[in-house]
Amino acid sequence: MEAASIAHTAGHGEHHGPPTAHRSSRVEAQLLGMLLFIVSEVMIFAAFFTAYFFIRIASGEPWPAPGTHLPEDVAGVNTAILMSSSFTLHWAQTSIKKGNRFGLKAGILTTFLLGCTFLFIQINEYANIGFAPQDHAQQTIFYSLTGLHGAHVFIGLCLLLFVTIRSFRGHYSPEEHRGVEIPGIYWHFVDIMWIVVYTTVYVL
Amino acid sequence: MCEAHFAHCVLGLLGPRPSESAVSDTRTTIVLNPLRSEDEAFRFLLYTFVAIAVIVGLVFALRALI
Numbered sequence: 120m121e122a123a124s125i126a127h128t129a130g131h132g133e134h135h136g137p138p139t140a141h142r143s144s145r146v147e148a149q150l151l152g153m154l155l156f157i158v159s160e161v162m163i164f165a166a167f168f169t170a171y172f173f174i175r176i177a178s179g180e181p182w183p184a185p186g187t188h189l190p191e192d193v194a195g196v197n198t199a200i201l202m203s204s205s206f207t208l209h210w211a212q213t214s215i216k217k218g219n220r221f222g223l224k225a226g227i228l229t230t231f232l233l234g235c236t237f238l239f240i241q242i243n244e245y246a247n248i249g250f251a252p253q254d255h256a257q258q259t260i261f262y263s264l265t266g267l268h269g270a271h272v273f274i275g276l277c278l279l280l281f282v283t284i285r286s287f288r289g290h291y292s293p294e295e296h297r298g299v300e301i302p303g304i305y306w307h308f309v310d311i312m313w314i315v316v317y318t319t320v321y322v323l
Numbered sequence: 324m325c326e327a328h329f330a331h332c333v334l335g336l337l338g339p340r341p342s343e344s345a346v347s348d349t350r351t352t353i354v355l356n357p358l359r360s361e362d363e364a365f366r367f368l369l370y371t372f373v374a375i376a377v378i379v380g381l382v383f384a385l386r387a388l389i
Contacts, residue, residue: 150358150359153358202372205365208361208365209361209362212361212362301361304357304358304360304361304364307357307364307365307367307368308357310368311357311367314371314375318375318378318379323382
């Protein structure tokens with residue numbers, strides 16, 4: 120059946136019959152992979168947020184616990200850094216669409232460095248925050264939520280490192296830049312999750 | 324002739340949509356899908372930031388009143 124569809128394609132330049140096996144006929148495989156991955160990660164975050172809201176609301180205890188101080192200002196600076204990294208990533212993506220390779224390289228490198236800065240500040244915050252995960256349920260969920268997000272930032276940085284290296288090697292073009300677009304979608308997802316985490320854990 | 328046309332219609336219903344890159348589709352759509360392209364993901368980020376800022380503002384205003 121596949122041979123027949125290929126013959127049809129070769130003859131008419133237009134696909135007839137069922138789609139290629141193991142492939143979506145509507146969404147590119149790489150995009151579908153990232154889509155499914157992000158959906159699964161949203162579910163993981165939802166589970167952690169459920170635990171957070173249970174601990175915060177059902178327990179009836181004040182948040183944060185007395186004697187505990189959450190560094191809202193430092194986290195606020197971190198939020199600004201991560202938001203900026205999304206802007207620079209969008210700049211890089213827009214640049215390569217127009218064939219501006221310098222903009223791509225500058226944007227993606229800046230994004231990577233801003234992401235590293237965010238993670239470094241987060242780790243430094245853990246070292247100086249004054250409580251451990253095992254002290255109380257509130258502390259556990261704090262470390263769990265922010266740590267889960269930090270792990271996602273690390274994954275995003277690994278992707279961005281590949282993108283940065285490939286950008287400097289000239290692998291991307293206005294016609295083919297899925298390697299920038301798809302990690303870009305993931306990075307924006309990480310940024311959105313941080314905004315939600317920061318708002319619920321630090322601000323509200 | 325009728326059978327060939329009928330088969331073409333059936334296969335057309337089962338076959339894929341016309342080639343359309345899901346990654347490079349930047350047309351303005353009514354529903355924003357942040358998983359479709361980087362442009363939409365970035366716009367979704369901005370909308371989320373604004374929405375959360377509004378919610379936080381409302382919560383602080385309510386806390387001040389109560």
